[in-house]
Every structure is written in C-alpha cells, then in structure tokens.
Amino acid sequence: MQLLNWLGYGTDPELPLHLVYNPVGAFLPPPQVELETDYKRELKKHFGIVFNNLYTITNLPIGRFASYLRHNNKLEEYMELLIRAFNPATIEGLMCRNTISVGWRGEVYDCDFNQQLRMQWFRNGESERLFLWDIDPGSLEGREIMTGNHCFGCTAGAGSSCGGAIV
Numbered sequence: 001m002q003l004l005n006w007l008g009y010g011t012d013p014e015l016p017l018h019l020v021y022n023p024v025g026a027f028l029p030p031p032q033v034e035l036e037t038d039y040k041r042e043l044k045k046h047f048g049i050v051f052n053n054l055y056t057i058t059n060l061p062i063g064r065f066a067s068y069l070r071h072n073n074k075l076e077e078y079m080e081l082l083i084r085a086f087n088p089a090t091i092e093g094l095m096c097r098n099t100i101s102v103g104w105r106g107e108v109y110d111c112d113f114n115q116q117l118r119m120q121w122f123r124n125g126e127s128e129r130l131f132l133w134d135i136d137p138g139s140l141e142g143r144e145i146m147t148g149n150h151c152f153g154c155t156a157g158a159g160s161s162c163g164g165a166i167v
C-alpha cells in the first residue's frame, strides 16, 4: 500500500484506492463508517498510508467459508445470526437488483455468489442454460432473482454488496 501511495493511488483523484474489510470469523462486520475512520487513523499514524474508502463485506456461508464453519460446527449458529439480523431496508440496494455476473464462458448469473454456487440462469424448466448472447436486455426488468439461504448474508445488519454496506 505504501508503494501504491507512492505511485499516486489514494492521493491522486484519478487513482482512487479503496479497501475491503471481511470479518475473519463467524460474525458481522462492524459499522462501515466507524471502521473506515479507525483504519484511516491507524494506517496513517503507523505506516503513513492513506486511502479513499473502506467497504465492509459480510462473509456469505458458501465455498471455503462454509467449509470452515462446518468444520468448526458453526454453520447453524452463523445462519441463525444472519437470519436474526435480517434487515428489510437492505432489499432495495442489493446488487443483484441492478447488476449481473457473467462467467468466463458467457454464462449468466444474478451475482458472483450465485456464480460460485453454479446457479446459472435458465429457461424451460432448467433444460436450457442461458448465456450472455441469449439475453434480451429489454426482457430483464422484473426478472425473478434466483435466491437461496446464502442471500441472508447480503440482507443482514447494514447489508452487503460489491459497494460495501447498503444502509
């Protein structure tokens, strides 16, 4: 990060430098604004580092994190935490409502998490998997999003998206 700062990242308005914070265990991230203030203060004080924004992203119970939780008998507990923290105010800002995720072969998903879970768009009762070139952009408005238990990770607390907290 010091090298990035030296190159102008974080100080030149043309070269923004943003950080992403992921909790290192089975808990929700702290409030984004407070955490950004703390990181700015401490990184500047101890290392002379500056950056623009910090985004908090909740760990979703999929992939390696789900394996870690399962291995430590914490999957159920974490799911309960996410469900208890469900915040309806986050729904409007969920990234799957205004972005799509495209795999390297052109397959289309509602988000990167769904891509990890191989929840590819389909039609005709799953018999026809959809690729980017099959999609008519005009038909996307109001399309039903493919959801699952992992979505509780995006709707917990202040919410979580590629742009950090939602509310």
Ligand code: SF4
Pocket: 094, 095, 096, 097, 110, 111, 112, 113, 114, 145, 146, 147, 148, 150, 151, 152, 154, 155
């Ligand atoms: S995990 Fe679910 S709620 Fe989160 S962005 Fe993907 S589809 Fe939307």
